[in-house]
Structures are given as C-alpha cells and as structure tokens.
Amino acid sequence: MQNNGQASKNIRLAGIVEESIVDGDGLRFTIFVQGCPHKCIGCHNPHTHDFDAGKDYEVGELCEKIFSNPLLSGVTFSGGEPFCQPKSLIAIAQKAKEKGLNIWCYTGYTQEEILKNAKTDSDIAELLNLIDVLVDGPFIEEQKDLTLKFRGSKNQRIIQL
Numbered sequence: 001m002q003n004n005g006q007a008s009k010n011i012r013l014a015g016i017v018e019e020s021i022v023d024g025d026g027l028r029f030t031i032f033v034q035g036c037p038h039k040c041i042g043c044h045n046p047h048t049h050d051f052d053a054g055k056d057y058e059v060g061e062l063c064e065k066i067f068s069n070p071l072l073s074g075v076t077f078s079g080g081e082p083f084c085q086p087k088s089l090i091a092i093a094q095k096a097k098e099k100g101l102n103i104w105c106y107t108g109y110t111q112e113e114i115l116k117n118a119k120t121d122s123d124i125a126e127l128l129n130l131i132d133v134l135v136d137g138p139f140i141e142e143q144k145d146l147t148l149k150f151r152g153s154k155n156q157r158i159i160q161l
Helices: 059-067 086-098 111-118 122-130
Strands: 010-020 028-033 055-058 074-078 102-106 133-136 157-160
Touching (some): 028 059, 028 086, 059 086, 074 086, 086 102, 111 122, 111 133
Parallel strands (some): 074 102
Antiparallel strands (some): 010 028, 133 157
8 A cells, every 4th residue: 555655634536526415425525636547447537636636735735625515425536546655635625534434435445455455554554534435446357347436346335444
C-alpha cells in the first residue's frame, strides 16, 4: 500500500463532484483522489491512475466547499486510491464528522489488506477508523455487473464499519 506521506494541508485530486447520488447513500460530495497502484483493467476512472497527474487542492478550501452545501448527507472518497493519501483525507474526514456528515470510501484494496497495513501505518488505521462505509476490492472486468448498487463488480463488498 503506497502512502505518499503528504502533509494534510494539500491533496492531489483528479476531480470532485459537488452533488452525487451514485457514490453512496444520499446526496454526497465526492472526492476523486489522484494516483492508483491497482490500475484495474476496465477501470471507470483510468485518468486517476497517474500519481503525477491531477491538481493540488488546499484541504481547508475543499472543506469550505463541502460545508457550504447544507443538503449533503456525506462525503465520499474515491479515486484513484484513497489509502495512498491518508493524511489529507483524515483531515477532511475529521472535519466532515464534526459537521455530522458520514464518510464512504471506495478502495481497490480488500478490507483484510487494509487492516493488515493499518497495523504498521497509523495514518491508514486512523483513516479507516473515520470511515462509515467501505466499498472494497479491485474492479474485476470479468465480474462487472451494472445492476449492482454502488459498486462495479461482484467481488466488491459494501461494508458498514
């Protein structure tokens, strides 16, 4: 699991969706982090794979944008791979939780892999502790199923944490 150790002041993103109804329950602010080691064949967001692409955002400004919408029920971390930028996402998740918002996170890692890495990486452990719903597992093109709610392939799980 690649953790870039980036300070929580900035985050590298592929983009944001300010109002999404497809990235978890309710109306959500979705953050697409830049950089992904999985590079799943058939990925819905292949432009997020390159760690050097995307744009830097200031975490405080991003939070202001999130909290300016009183209709949001939560924030979703997607990607790219969120667990490659845990420090920045911890800062966002902490502020979101203070505002009563829930956190969904999409990851190409399985929950078991994340738990194993959390034993030696306190940032990964802290981010995992802030997540309410984890959608885990790599996208597997052979298991693609467009009828699944909130996920792309049958191997992916929606886990209430």
